[in-house]
Amino acid sequence: MSENKRVLAEEVRAMAGTVGISLSADVAARIAGAVDPTITGFARVSDKLPFDVEPASFIVVQNGGRKS
Amino acid sequence: MSEPALLSLVAVADAIARKQVSSREVTQACLDRIAQWQPRLKAFIAIEPDEALAAADAADKALAKGGKLGALHGVPLAHKDMYYDAGKVVTCGSKIRRDWVASTTSTALQRLKDAGTVRLGTLQMAEFAYGPTGHNAHFGPVHNPWHLDHITGGSSSGSGAAVAARLTFAALGSDTGGSIRMPSNFCGVTGLKTTVGRVSRAGAMPLSHSLDTVGPLARTAEDCALLVGLMAGLDPADPTCSNSPVPDYMAATRGSLKGVRIGVPKSFYVDDLDSEIARVLDDTKATLTREGATIHQVDLPDQVALSDACQIVMIVEAAAFHQAWMIERPQDYGPQTMMRLQNGLAVPALTYLDALRWRGPALEAHLAATAGVDAVLAPVSPMAAPTIAESDVGNSPNAEPVLRRLTRFTRPINYLGLPSLSLPSGFTQSGLPVGMQVIGRPFDEAMLVRIGAAFQRATDFHARCPVLA
Numbered sequence: 001m002s003e004n005k006r007v008l009a010e011e012v013r014a015m016a017g018t019v020g021i022s023l024s025a026d027v028a029a030r031i032a033g034a035v036d037p038t039i040t041g042f043a044r045v046s047d048k049l050p051f052d053v054e055p056a057s058f059i060v061v062q063n064g065g066r067k068s
Numbered sequence: 069m070s071e072p073a074l075l076s077l078v079a080v081a082d083a084i085a086r087k088q089v090s091s092r093e094v095t096q097a098c099l100d101r102i103a104q105w106q107p108r109l110k111a112f113i114a115i116e117p118d119e120a121l122a123a124a125d126a127a128d129k130a131l132a133k134g135g136k137l138g139a140l141h142g143v144p145l146a147h148k149d150m151y152y153d154a155g156k157v158v159t160c161g162s163k164i165r166r167d168w169v170a171s172t173t174s175t176a177l178q179r180l181k182d183a184g185t186v187r188l189g190t191l192q193m194a195e196f197a198y199g200p201t202g203h204n205a206h207f208g209p210v211h212n213p214w215h216l217d218h219i220t221g222g223s224s225s226g227s228g229a230a231v232a233a234r235l236t237f238a239a240l241g242s243d244t245g246g247s248i249r250m251p252s253n254f255c256g257v258t259g260l261k262t263t264v265g266r267v268s269r270a271g272a273m274p275l276s277h278s279l280d281t282v283g284p285l286a287r288t289a290e291d292c293a294l295l296v297g298l299m300a301g302l303d304p305a306d307p308t309c310s311n312s313p314v315p316d317y318m319a320a321t322r323g324s325l326k327g328v329r330i331g332v333p334k335s336f337y338v339d340d341l342d343s344e345i346a347r348v349l350d351d352t353k354a355t356l357t358r359e360g361a362t363i364h365q366v367d368l369p370d371q372v373a374l375s376d377a378c379q380i381v382m383i384v385e386a387a388a389f390h391q392a393w394m395i396e397r398p399q400d401y402g403p404q405t406m407m408r409l410q411n412g413l414a415v416p417a418l419t420y421l422d423a424l425r426w427r428g429p430a431l432e433a434h435l436a437a438t439a440g441v442d443a444v445l446a447p448v449s450p451m452a453a454p455t456i457a458e459s460d461v462g463n464s465p466n467a468e469p470v471l472r473r474l475t476r477f478t479r480p481i482n483y484l485g486l487p488s489l490s491l492p493s494g495f496t497q498s499g500l501p502v503g504m505q506v507i508g509r510p511f512d513e514a515m516l517v518r519i520g521a522a523f524q525r526a527t528d529f530h531a532r533c534p535v536l537a
Contacts, residue, residue, distance in 0.1 A: 007414055016413040020395050027410065034407075034468045035383070035414045042376040046422035049429075055421070057428030061435070062265070062485060062510045063312075 005043070007036040073097040074533065077143065077237040077291035084142045087131065091124035091142025095186055098144050102188070102235045104536055109211045111229040113149045113159055115189040120144055123186040139298060141184030147240035148224050149190035150197055150273035151177040160273045161193040161223075163206045163400045164393055174271025175306065176240060176282045176299045183298050188236055191226030195405045197242055197275045198386060199223055200250050200474045201459045205402025209456050212255060213534040214500055218453040221250035221474070227285045228255035232501075233534055238286035238295055242272060244279045245382055246448075246478025249505055252285050252490035253448035256501030258520065258530055259285040260292040263511045264485035265310040267296065268303035276385035277308075278424065279378065279482045288530055289489065289520025293317035296513055312511055320514035321521035325359040328519060330506075331366035331441035337477055342451045348494035348502040349447055352523075356445070359526050361519070364441055369433045371480045375472075377430070378483035380415055380423040387412025407463035431484050435509065442515050444507040447477055448490050452500040481507055489516040492529035501529070 009028040016023045023031070069089045072080060083089045099117050106112055127142035150160045152170035159165050173181070181187075192210045194202065202210045202225035210225035212218040213233040220228045224241030228251025231239050241248040243261040252259030260283045267282040274280060284295040297317040303309045332338070332353065341349070353363050387394070390409050398406060438444055450473065459474075461467035481488050486507055493504040508516045524530050 012414040015416075016410075019391060019413070021391070021410075021413060023410070023413070030407075030465065031410050031414045033465075035411050038376045038379045039415065039419055042373065042380055042419065042423060045370075045373045045377070045426055046419065049422055049425055053425045053429060055424035055427065057425075058431060058485070059265075059428075061428045061431045062263075063310075 005040070007032045007039055069093070071097070073101050073234045075237070076287045078288070078294055080237055081140050081143050084131070085137070091127040091131070091144070091186060092121060094142070095120050095124035095144040095188070098188060098235060101233065105213065105233045105235055108216055108536065109213060109229045109233060110208055111192055111210050111226040111233070111235060112146065113161075113190045113192050113207060113226070114157070116187065120186055120188050127184060127186060138182060138184030139294065140180065142186060143184065143237055144186040144188045145180065145238055146188040146191050146230060146236045147177065148193045148227050148242060150193060150242060151240055152271040152273075153177055153187075158273070159190070161195045161197070161204055161207060164397055166206070170271075172271050175268035175303045176272065179299045180295070191230055191239055193225055194223035194247075195402050196390070197223040197244065197247060197273065198405050198408055200246055200471055202251065203404070203456070203460060205404065211456070212453055214256060215453070215498070217455050217457070218500060219254060219456055219459050221254035221453065223247040224251050224285060228252060228257060231255070231257045231285045231287060238284050238291055241283060241285050242275070243281045243283060243482065244275045245378065245482050246475040248283050248285060249448045249478050249488060249490040249503070250474065253503030254453035254501065256492045256503070256529065256532065257285050257287060258289050258292055258492065259283065259490040260296060260513065260516065261481070261488045262296060262300070262513060263487045265308055266487070266511060266513065267299045268306040268309045270303055270305035274389055276382040278381050278385060289491070289517045289524055290318070290321045292489065292520070293321050293517040310511065315514045317514055317517050320518045323518040323522070325356060325361040325519065325522045328361040328443075329364055329441040330356055330361050330519070331364050331438055331444040333368050333444065333446060334365050336368065336371040337446035340450055341447060344452065344496045345447050345450060345502055349504060352445065352493045352504045355523060355526055356519070359522055366438055366441060366444060368437050369430070374430060374480035374483045375476065377423040377426055378479040380420060381483070383408065383412035384415045384420045403463040404461070404467060407467065427483065427485075434484055438509070443519055446505055446507065448503045448505045449474055449477060452496045452502055477505070481505075486510060487513045487516055489520045491520050491523055493527075494529060
């Protein structure tokens with residue numbers, strides 16, 4: 001998600017609908033307002049993630065970072 | 069022995085093993101204190117006096133017969149009500165599981181049972197471990213034993229209150245975004261958030277499978293060392309559990325601070341602190357220095373980004389676990405729990421996966437920034453425990469900022485999967501406890517209990533006990 005892209009209430013309603021959860025417009029707006037700073041903030045990082053990094057790299061680093 | 073309930077876990081286990089006090093006497097002492105405090109604290113969900121005394125009697129009989137007994141033989145304990153115990157109700161602090169009976173026993177709990185513990189009952193918690201304050205819409209708030217109108221912190225709210233008031237010698241908590249360290253901090257007890265993968269999560273109610281950790285709240289760092297030593301290690305029932313050897317944590321607690329290098333962050337963890345928290349941080353640095361440690365400034369990577377990534381992983385994974393109940397039983401959640409679960413519906417799949425993909429590089433950057441130190445010292449929270457009234461934000465529009473400020477200093481550590489020991493480090497002028505956390509390298513809990521035990525030999529904050537007015 002781009003740093004400049006905002007979380008929109010109508011998109012939140014649509015995403016929730018795809019997993020069978022219906023949200024009122026008010027609730028969707030509340031959710032969008034609550035998560036927007038987190039998601040747009042993290043976009044500063046995710047936009048720059050290298051291509052060939054996968055989640056299991058965490059375990060590799062964790063084991064490598066263990067104190068000997 | 070006049071007040072056996074006031075002993076540490078290590079001391080009471082030793083006293084029972086030496087027959088200086090019986091398990092029945094100790095268990096009765098805890099039950100007496102529970103009867104006095106429970107009406108004020110609401111720390112317990114279930115109290116089982118008859119079963120506890122029967123188990124204590126059986127422990128005393130086994131001790132009289134001789135033979136090899138466990139390290140916690142006859143020691144009464146109660147735990148956060150999210151550890152499955154076959155045949156027992158495990159509410160998870162919820163209405164949805166109010167009558168749910170577990171068919172298995174969690175590995176962590178079973179290992180403590182194998183060491184000989186006696187079950188006192190179960191402890192209060194935030195609904196489904198999803199809240200940092202100690203409020204619970206179904207069971208009511210747990211009250212802080214130091215000031216009854218203040219919060220305990222959560223989500224291991226009952227664990228913090230019960231250990232502080234000497235109702236149990238220790239208690240299991242869980243830490244996904246700060247849930248062991250927050251109540252340890254606000255209630256003045258010692259809590260150890262373990263490295264992700266150090267202690268099996270099998271049979272512990274999940275909140276966020278990438279972030280959940282099991283650990284103890286106890287009276288001393290030595291108590292935490294004993295408990296984690298018993299629980300840690302490979303478990304076939306939890307494939308994410310590490311196969312790395314379990315060090316002798318108790319031996320580590322006997323080490324001094326000579327030669328130990330402690331980092332203090334240049335920013336973030338020292339920004340916008342309430343003045344009394346800043347004073348305790350300075351006092352803690354001075355004590356550690358007096359005991360032989362050296363203090364070094366460290367320049368940590370962007371902690372706000374770590375916090376955002378933690379939040380993304382947690383809210384999505386929590387929503388995934390709860391999806392079916394969110395559809396079928398939305399009315400059975402408390403308003404704040406439902407509000408936080410709904411937030412997970414708004415995160416695109418690619419954002420969630422990016423938050424998981426970044427975890428390795430983020431940990432690598434942290435380890436590089438802290439390569440010159442053995443551990444990092446930071447406050448657990450920028451403030452002391454607020455009142456129950458001022459933190460009762462429910463699902464109001466200002467709820468998220470209030471909750472996020474409380475956990476500002478804990479969430480980045482969960483994202484990195486690091487161990488962190490919360491230590492009672494001082495008190496405010498109004499008598500509320502203040503804790504500092506010592507953050508370690510992956511799987512280096514031994515260094516944390518070494519630092520914690522040395523600090524507690526030089527201070528008495530952990531030994532102070534609240535008095536029932």
